Amino acid sequence: MIRPLDGMLVADFSRVLAGPTAAVMLADLGARVIKVERPGAGDETRAWGPPWAGSSSAYFEAVNRSKESIALDFTDPGDLSLARALADRADIVLENYRTGTLERFGLDAASVRARNPRAVYCSITGFGSTGEGATMPGYDFLVQAVGGLMSITGDAGGEPRKVGVAMVDLLAANHAAMGVLAALLHRERTGAGQHVEVALLSSLIASLANQAGSYLATGAAPRALGNRHPSIAPYETLHCRDALLAVAVGNDAQFHALCGVLGDPALARDPRFATNPARVEYRDELQAALEALLAVDDAAVWATRMLGAGVAAGTVNGIGEALALARRLGLEPTVEVGAGHPPQLAHPVRYSGFAPAAPTAPPALDAHGAALRAWLAEPVD
Structure with a gap:
């Protein structure tokens, strides 16, 4: 070879x-x-x-x-x-x-x-x-x-x-x-x-990608937001009944799917949350609404349901769990x-x-x- x-x-x-x-x-x-x-x-x-x-x-x-x-x-x-x-x-x-x-x-x-x-x-x-x-x-x-x-x-x-x-x-x-x-x-x-x-x-x-791009476009220095994204919401960790869940929603269709999985499709029609710019503006209210719905079940259960609906979500893994996931997916990490x-x-x-x-x-x-x-x-x- x-x-x-x-x-x-x-x-x-x-x-x-x-x-x-x-x-x-x-x-x-x-x-x-x-x-x-x-x-x-x-x-x-x-x-x-x-x-x-x-x-x-x-x-x-x-x-x-x-x-x-x-x-x-x-x-x-x-x-x-x-x-x-x-x-x-x-x-x-x-x-x-x-x-x-x-x-x-x-x-x-x-x-x-x-x-x-x-x-x-x-x-x-x-x-x-x-x-x-x-x-x-x-x-x-x-x-x-x-x-x-x-x-x-x-x-x-x-x-x-x-x-x-x-x-x-x-x-x-x-x-x-x-x-x-x-x-x-x-x-x-x-x-x-x-x-x-x-x-x-x-x-x-x-x-520095989009963060430097933001500064170069506006002159305003980006700031730390914890696990939140400066331009997308929800794109963060959210509290479930037992642990944190990472949720990455990249467009409005995915947000509709998320709300369907959570059993509250009307949430996607709320004017505060109907578009990504609105969700970014009202991210605190959005987090509160989502965590109230997530509180009824465990993070791993929600992750399975969301992935089944095409919503990017997963538990916050340790390194050992990350390696195990990669092996399960056939990625041969070691x-x-x-x-x-x-x-x-x-x-x-x-x-x-x-x-x-x-x-x-x-x-x-x-x-x-x-x-x-x-x-x-x-x-x-």
Whole structure:
């Protein structure tokens, strides 16, 4: 079976989350990924526990499968020579060091591409590589704060809140992988590699979608609304007899169907609720009316009834329940990576022409060091 990146070599000089996640995506598409780590400590996330998965942290395991590990000290001339040899052989170089750090070692984009002009070199930064942004540390939580995401997340009138996962890092990982693939296609057509840059702040801002669109159209800053949508109602969580129910009504026909399921079709003809703009204006009154009807039964029962009527609804699941739902729907959300390691989240895209590469277990620090050192020391044909 031929995969898009079969035969491609990735030199992964990245750490923590965004870069390593992008590297896993490339490995899923067939690339060979060699992870370069600091001797002794390795990637910072190896120590980010609990929870632990054997001798490693669950965090590290989650984003470092299907890689080989070599520990290299850039201040050691011999190790630096091997790091350069790896970059010079690579089709793709990934890094997320602070801007300017790798220049001291001849591992920056300009130096690598001077020696290896076909390389696609991808830098992930927090706030860009020039000016003030080049000196700013790029952590997901910080970018969520200064990039506006926290201002629209959380309860209405409450404190701003971060998203429950490092979403900015994951967005940047997706943009990095997309940029690398685009650059590889460009290389196939032109023969030349290039430098791809992805900033966490840019990735977040590009993903603010309708919320940024609202600001750009009106000049008014969107505000946090809890689980409500700024432009659609009902599109929120509602209290049932036992728990919360997520209800997403996208048009008036669906609202009529919802009211029918609830046993009050006249509610859809109330002038306050007959159109989506009216429902948004009178959302508090709408919530009260809907929750009075929902109070007679449990959330799971209502979800089944609503789905049967074509209304998007579901219970608020924990992660375990979410994985179980995906399995029930045949989406295969996890993959096994080997004895002694927990399952990992699967590549989420299905392809009609190939299957993602079979995953291997996340590597111990320098697990492949001896073999890689010998290989990198060999002359290139």
